[in-house]
Amino acid sequence: MSQPIEYEFTSKQFKAFQELVRVHTGIAISDEKKELIYGRLTRRLRRLKMDSFEEYYQLVKSGDNEELENFINAVTTNLTSFFREAHHFEHMKTVLIPKLLEQNATSKKIRIWSAGCSTGEEPYSIAITLMESIPDIHHWDVKILATDIDSEVLAKAKSGIYKAERIEELPQEMIKQWFKRGKGSKEGFVRVAPELQSLITFRQLNLLADWPVKGPFDILFCRNVVIYFDKPTQKILFEKFSNVLAAHGHMYIGHSETLYKISDDFELLGQTIYKKCA
Numbered sequence: 001m002s003q004p005i006e007y008e009f010t011s012k013q014f015k016a017f018q019e020l021v022r023v024h025t026g027i028a029i030s031d032e033k034k035e036l037i038y039g040r041l042t043r044r045l046r047r048l049k050m051d052s053f054e055e056y057y058q059l060v061k062s063g064d065n066e067e068l069e070n071f072i073n074a075v076t077t078n079l080t081s082f083f084r085e086a087h088h089f090e091h092m093k094t095v096l097i098p099k100l101l102e103q104n105a106t107s108k109k110i111r112i113w114s115a116g117c118s119t120g121e122e123p124y125s126i127a128i129t130l131m132e133s134i135p136d137i138h139h140w141d142v143k144i145l146a147t148d149i150d151s152e153v154l155a156k157a158k159s160g161i162y163k164a165e166r167i168e169e170l171p172q173e174m175i176k177q178w179f180k181r182g183k184g185s186k187e188g189f190v191r192v193a194p195e196l197q198s199l200i201t202f203r204q205l206n207l208l209a210d211w212p213v214k215g216p217f218d219i220l221f222c223r224n225v226v227i228y229f230d231k232p233t234q235k236i237l238f239e240k241f242s243n244v245l246a247a248h249g250h251m252y253i254g255h256s257e258t259l260y261k262i263s264d265d266f267e268l269l270g271q272t273i274y275k276k277c278a
Protein backbone atom coordinates (compact mmCIF):
# COMPACT_ATOMS: atom_id res chain seq x y z
CA MET A 1 0.00 0.00 0.00
CA SER A 2 1.35 3.46 -0.85
CA GLN A 3 1.97 5.91 2.00
CA PRO A 4 -0.41 8.90 2.13
CA ILE A 5 1.25 12.12 0.99
CA GLU A 6 2.55 14.39 3.74
CA TYR A 7 2.23 18.12 3.09
CA GLU A 8 4.34 20.98 4.31
CA PHE A 9 2.29 23.15 6.67
CA THR A 10 4.31 26.11 7.90
CA SER A 11 3.41 28.27 10.90
CA LYS A 12 2.79 31.15 8.49
CA GLN A 13 0.34 29.03 6.50
CA PHE A 14 -1.38 27.91 9.70
CA LYS A 15 -1.76 31.57 10.74
CA ALA A 16 -3.33 32.38 7.38
CA PHE A 17 -5.85 29.54 7.83
CA GLN A 18 -6.56 30.64 11.43
CA GLU A 19 -7.51 34.06 10.05
CA LEU A 20 -9.64 32.57 7.27
CA VAL A 21 -11.56 30.49 9.81
CA ARG A 22 -12.03 33.49 12.10
CA VAL A 23 -13.35 35.69 9.30
CA HIS A 24 -15.82 33.11 8.01
CA THR A 25 -17.01 31.44 11.21
CA GLY A 26 -15.94 33.51 14.22
CA ILE A 27 -14.07 30.46 15.49
CA ALA A 28 -10.74 31.39 17.07
CA ILE A 29 -8.48 28.41 16.49
CA SER A 30 -5.75 28.31 19.13
CA ASP A 31 -2.09 27.77 18.23
CA GLU A 32 -2.17 24.33 19.86
CA LYS A 33 -4.64 23.12 17.21
CA LYS A 34 -2.14 23.15 14.32
CA GLU A 35 -1.98 19.34 14.14
CA LEU A 36 -5.77 19.03 14.29
CA ILE A 37 -6.28 21.54 11.50
CA TYR A 38 -3.54 19.87 9.46
CA GLY A 39 -5.35 16.54 9.80
CA ARG A 40 -8.74 17.93 8.87
CA LEU A 41 -7.54 19.96 5.91
CA THR A 42 -5.22 17.35 4.39
CA ARG A 43 -8.34 15.27 3.77
CA ARG A 44 -9.61 18.11 1.58
CA LEU A 45 -6.25 18.48 -0.18
CA ARG A 46 -6.18 14.75 -0.94
CA ARG A 47 -9.77 14.77 -2.15
CA LEU A 48 -8.99 17.69 -4.47
CA LYS A 49 -5.69 16.09 -5.51
CA MET A 50 -3.83 19.25 -4.55
CA ASP A 51 -0.09 19.49 -4.01
CA SER A 52 0.17 22.13 -1.31
CA PHE A 53 -1.59 24.06 1.40
CA GLU A 54 -0.81 27.22 -0.52
CA GLU A 55 -2.88 25.97 -3.47
CA TYR A 56 -5.76 25.06 -1.15
CA TYR A 57 -5.56 28.41 0.65
CA GLN A 58 -5.82 30.29 -2.63
CA LEU A 59 -8.88 28.26 -3.63
CA VAL A 60 -10.74 28.88 -0.36
CA LYS A 61 -9.70 32.52 -0.24
CA SER A 62 -10.90 33.08 -3.80
CA GLY A 63 -14.42 32.60 -2.47
CA ASP A 64 -15.05 29.34 -4.35
CA ASN A 65 -18.36 28.75 -2.62
CA GLU A 66 -18.43 24.99 -2.77
CA GLU A 67 -14.98 24.62 -1.27
CA LEU A 68 -15.60 27.38 1.27
CA GLU A 69 -18.52 25.29 2.51
CA ASN A 70 -16.36 22.13 2.68
CA PHE A 71 -13.65 24.12 4.44
CA ILE A 72 -16.10 25.41 7.06
CA ASN A 73 -17.51 21.91 7.54
CA ALA A 74 -13.97 20.61 8.06
CA VAL A 75 -13.02 23.10 10.75
CA THR A 76 -16.13 23.05 12.95
CA THR A 77 -16.29 20.88 16.06
CA ASN A 78 -19.63 19.14 16.23
CA LEU A 79 -19.56 17.12 19.43
CA THR A 80 -23.06 16.71 20.88
CA SER A 81 -25.44 14.16 22.38
CA PHE A 82 -29.07 13.61 23.30
CA PHE A 83 -30.00 15.41 26.55
CA ARG A 84 -26.47 16.73 26.92
CA GLU A 85 -26.30 18.88 30.09
CA ALA A 86 -29.54 17.32 31.22
CA HIS A 87 -30.28 19.95 33.86
CA HIS A 88 -31.31 22.38 31.11
CA PHE A 89 -34.04 20.02 29.93
CA GLU A 90 -35.14 19.42 33.51
CA HIS A 91 -35.33 23.19 34.08
CA MET A 92 -37.26 23.63 30.86
CA LYS A 93 -39.73 20.91 31.84
CA THR A 94 -40.27 21.89 35.48
CA VAL A 95 -39.87 25.69 35.38
CA LEU A 96 -40.04 27.25 31.92
CA ILE A 97 -42.75 25.25 30.21
CA PRO A 98 -45.27 25.62 33.07
CA LYS A 99 -44.54 29.39 33.01
CA LEU A 100 -44.92 29.62 29.24
CA LEU A 101 -48.20 27.72 29.31
CA GLU A 102 -49.56 30.51 31.52
CA GLN A 103 -47.79 33.49 29.94
CA ASN A 104 -48.58 32.49 26.37
CA ALA A 105 -52.09 31.13 27.07
CA THR A 106 -53.68 33.68 24.73
CA SER A 107 -51.33 33.37 21.76
CA LYS A 108 -50.81 29.65 22.37
CA LYS A 109 -47.43 30.08 20.69
CA ILE A 110 -44.04 28.84 21.83
CA ARG A 111 -40.86 29.60 19.91
CA ILE A 112 -37.49 28.02 20.65
CA TRP A 113 -34.15 28.45 18.86
CA SER A 114 -31.36 25.89 19.00
CA ALA A 115 -28.42 27.92 17.63
CA GLY A 116 -25.47 25.70 16.72
CA CYS A 117 -27.57 22.54 16.71
CA SER A 118 -24.89 20.30 15.17
CA THR A 119 -26.28 16.87 14.17
CA GLY A 120 -29.67 17.53 15.79
CA GLU A 121 -29.53 15.75 19.14
CA GLU A 122 -30.18 19.07 20.91
CA PRO A 123 -33.35 20.13 19.01
CA TYR A 124 -34.72 16.56 19.16
CA SER A 125 -34.16 16.55 22.94
CA ILE A 126 -36.04 19.87 23.10
CA ALA A 127 -38.86 18.39 21.01
CA ILE A 128 -39.14 15.34 23.28
CA THR A 129 -39.21 17.59 26.37
CA LEU A 130 -41.99 19.69 24.83
CA MET A 131 -44.01 16.64 23.76
CA GLU A 132 -43.71 15.05 27.18
CA SER A 133 -44.57 18.17 29.15
CA ILE A 134 -47.40 19.77 27.17
CA PRO A 135 -50.32 17.32 27.21
CA ASP A 136 -52.42 19.32 24.71
CA ILE A 137 -49.48 20.32 22.50
CA HIS A 138 -51.60 19.77 19.38
CA HIS A 139 -53.64 22.83 20.40
CA TRP A 140 -50.48 24.90 20.58
CA ASP A 141 -48.39 26.50 17.86
CA VAL A 142 -44.97 25.22 18.88
CA LYS A 143 -41.92 25.66 16.67
CA ILE A 144 -38.25 24.94 17.13
CA LEU A 145 -35.75 26.61 14.83
CA ALA A 146 -32.52 24.61 14.63
CA THR A 147 -29.56 26.22 12.88
CA ASP A 148 -25.90 25.56 12.21
CA ILE A 149 -23.22 26.89 9.89
CA ASP A 150 -22.14 23.36 8.90
CA SER A 151 -24.20 21.95 6.02
CA GLU A 152 -23.06 18.37 6.62
CA VAL A 153 -24.23 18.16 10.23
CA LEU A 154 -27.49 19.83 9.26
CA ALA A 155 -28.20 17.17 6.63
CA LYS A 156 -27.63 14.52 9.29
CA ALA A 157 -29.87 16.38 11.72
CA LYS A 158 -32.66 16.63 9.16
CA SER A 159 -32.49 12.92 8.37
CA GLY A 160 -33.19 12.08 12.03
CA ILE A 161 -31.23 8.84 11.69
CA TYR A 162 -28.66 7.94 14.33
CA LYS A 163 -26.50 5.03 15.34
CA ALA A 164 -28.44 3.10 17.98
CA GLU A 165 -25.59 3.50 20.46
CA ARG A 166 -26.30 7.26 20.54
CA ILE A 167 -29.53 6.67 22.47
CA GLU A 168 -28.42 3.75 24.66
CA GLU A 169 -28.35 5.87 27.83
CA LEU A 170 -31.87 7.25 27.41
CA PRO A 171 -34.74 5.80 29.49
CA GLN A 172 -36.33 2.74 27.83
CA GLU A 173 -39.76 4.42 27.85
CA MET A 174 -38.38 7.39 25.95
CA ILE A 175 -36.69 5.18 23.39
CA LYS A 176 -39.86 3.21 22.84
CA GLN A 177 -41.95 6.31 22.41
CA TRP A 178 -39.74 8.45 20.20
CA PHE A 179 -37.37 6.20 18.24
CA LYS A 180 -37.87 3.42 15.75
CA ARG A 181 -35.20 0.76 15.48
CA GLY A 182 -34.03 -0.11 11.98
CA LYS A 183 -34.22 -3.64 10.61
CA GLY A 184 -32.30 -5.50 7.93
CA SER A 185 -29.82 -3.15 6.27
CA LYS A 186 -30.83 -0.44 8.82
CA GLU A 187 -29.99 -2.67 11.78
CA GLY A 188 -27.97 -0.74 14.36
CA PHE A 189 -29.64 2.55 13.47
CA VAL A 190 -32.66 4.38 14.90
CA ARG A 191 -34.96 6.98 13.38
CA VAL A 192 -36.65 9.73 15.38
CA ALA A 193 -40.45 9.88 15.37
CA PRO A 194 -41.94 12.10 12.62
CA GLU A 195 -43.93 14.02 15.30
CA LEU A 196 -40.64 15.32 16.65
CA GLN A 197 -39.40 16.26 13.20
CA SER A 198 -42.59 18.16 12.46
CA LEU A 199 -41.83 20.59 15.31
CA ILE A 200 -38.39 21.49 13.96
CA THR A 201 -37.21 23.64 11.07
CA PHE A 202 -33.55 23.09 10.21
CA ARG A 203 -31.72 25.97 8.52
CA GLN A 204 -28.15 26.80 7.66
CA LEU A 205 -27.23 30.00 9.48
CA ASN A 206 -23.90 31.61 10.22
CA LEU A 207 -24.18 33.31 13.60
CA LEU A 208 -21.69 35.89 12.34
CA ALA A 209 -23.78 36.88 9.33
CA ASP A 210 -27.33 38.29 9.07
CA TRP A 211 -30.04 36.29 10.78
CA PRO A 212 -33.17 35.81 8.72
CA VAL A 213 -35.04 34.75 11.87
CA LYS A 214 -38.37 36.03 13.07
CA GLY A 215 -38.53 35.65 16.83
CA PRO A 216 -39.28 36.66 19.41
CA PHE A 217 -38.06 33.45 20.99
CA ASP A 218 -39.20 32.25 24.39
CA ILE A 219 -36.16 30.04 24.86
CA LEU A 220 -32.77 30.09 23.23
CA PHE A 221 -30.23 27.28 23.35
CA CYS A 222 -26.74 28.36 22.33
CA ARG A 223 -24.58 25.79 24.02
CA ASN A 224 -20.95 24.94 23.40
CA VAL A 225 -20.78 27.23 20.40
CA VAL A 226 -19.41 30.58 21.62
CA ILE A 227 -16.62 28.84 23.48
CA TYR A 228 -14.84 28.80 20.12
CA PHE A 229 -15.36 32.56 19.56
CA ASP A 230 -13.24 35.43 20.86
CA LYS A 231 -14.72 37.84 23.41
CA PRO A 232 -15.54 40.75 21.04
CA THR A 233 -17.47 38.31 18.83
CA GLN A 234 -19.29 36.89 21.87
CA LYS A 235 -20.29 40.41 22.93
CA ILE A 236 -21.86 41.16 19.55
CA LEU A 237 -23.56 37.79 19.49
CA PHE A 238 -25.21 38.03 22.91
CA GLU A 239 -26.48 41.52 22.16
CA LYS A 240 -28.14 40.11 19.05
CA PHE A 241 -29.51 37.15 21.02
CA SER A 242 -30.98 39.55 23.56
CA ASN A 243 -32.72 41.42 20.72
CA VAL A 244 -34.45 38.33 19.36
CA LEU A 245 -35.53 37.03 22.78
CA ALA A 246 -39.01 37.81 24.13
CA ALA A 247 -39.14 40.10 27.18
CA HIS A 248 -39.62 37.03 29.40
CA GLY A 249 -37.08 35.01 27.37
CA HIS A 250 -34.55 32.57 28.78
CA MET A 251 -31.27 31.30 27.42
CA TYR A 252 -29.18 28.20 28.07
CA ILE A 253 -25.44 28.26 27.35
CA GLY A 254 -22.75 25.58 27.56
CA HIS A 255 -21.15 24.30 30.76
CA SER A 256 -17.84 26.10 30.23
CA GLU A 257 -19.34 29.31 28.89
CA THR A 258 -20.25 32.48 30.78
CA LEU A 259 -21.75 35.91 30.15
CA TYR A 260 -19.53 37.44 32.84
CA LYS A 261 -17.98 40.60 31.35
CA ILE A 262 -19.65 39.73 28.03
CA SER A 263 -23.23 40.92 28.42
CA ASP A 264 -25.32 42.78 31.02
CA ASP A 265 -28.57 42.02 29.22
CA PHE A 266 -29.06 38.74 31.11
CA GLU A 267 -29.53 37.71 34.70
CA LEU A 268 -27.90 34.45 35.79
CA LEU A 269 -30.38 32.10 37.41
CA GLY A 270 -27.73 29.43 38.05
CA GLN A 271 -26.20 26.46 36.21
CA THR A 272 -25.68 28.34 32.90
CA ILE A 273 -29.35 29.32 32.80
CA TYR A 274 -30.02 32.98 32.01
CA LYS A 275 -33.09 35.19 31.92
CA LYS A 276 -33.29 38.33 29.82
CA CYS A 277 -33.23 41.42 32.08
CA ALA A 278 -36.41 43.48 32.22
Ligand SMILES: C[S@@+](CC[C@H](N)C(=O)[O-])C[C@H]1O[C@@H](n2cnc3c(N)ncnc32)[C@H](O)[C@@H]1O
Nearest residue numbers: 025076078079080116118149150206207223224
Ligand atom coordinates in the same frame (compact mmCIF):
# COMPACT_ATOMS: atom_id res chain seq x y z
C1 LIG B 1 -19.84 21.59 19.80
S1 LIG B 1 -21.22 21.82 18.77
C2 LIG B 1 -22.51 22.11 19.96
C3 LIG B 1 -23.79 21.37 19.63
C4 LIG B 1 -24.90 21.53 20.67
N1 LIG B 1 -25.30 22.90 20.81
C5 LIG B 1 -24.49 20.96 21.99
O1 LIG B 1 -24.21 21.71 22.92
O2 LIG B 1 -24.46 19.73 22.12
C6 LIG B 1 -20.93 23.47 18.12
C7 LIG B 1 -21.68 23.76 16.82
O3 LIG B 1 -21.59 25.16 16.54
C8 LIG B 1 -21.51 25.31 15.13
N2 LIG B 1 -20.93 26.62 14.77
C9 LIG B 1 -19.64 27.01 14.87
N3 LIG B 1 -19.50 28.26 14.39
C10 LIG B 1 -20.72 28.66 13.99
C11 LIG B 1 -21.21 29.87 13.39
N4 LIG B 1 -20.42 30.91 13.11
N5 LIG B 1 -22.53 29.93 13.10
C12 LIG B 1 -23.35 28.88 13.38
N6 LIG B 1 -22.95 27.72 13.93
C13 LIG B 1 -21.64 27.62 14.22
C14 LIG B 1 -20.63 24.14 14.69
O4 LIG B 1 -20.80 23.83 13.33
C15 LIG B 1 -21.09 23.03 15.63
O5 LIG B 1 -22.04 22.17 15.05
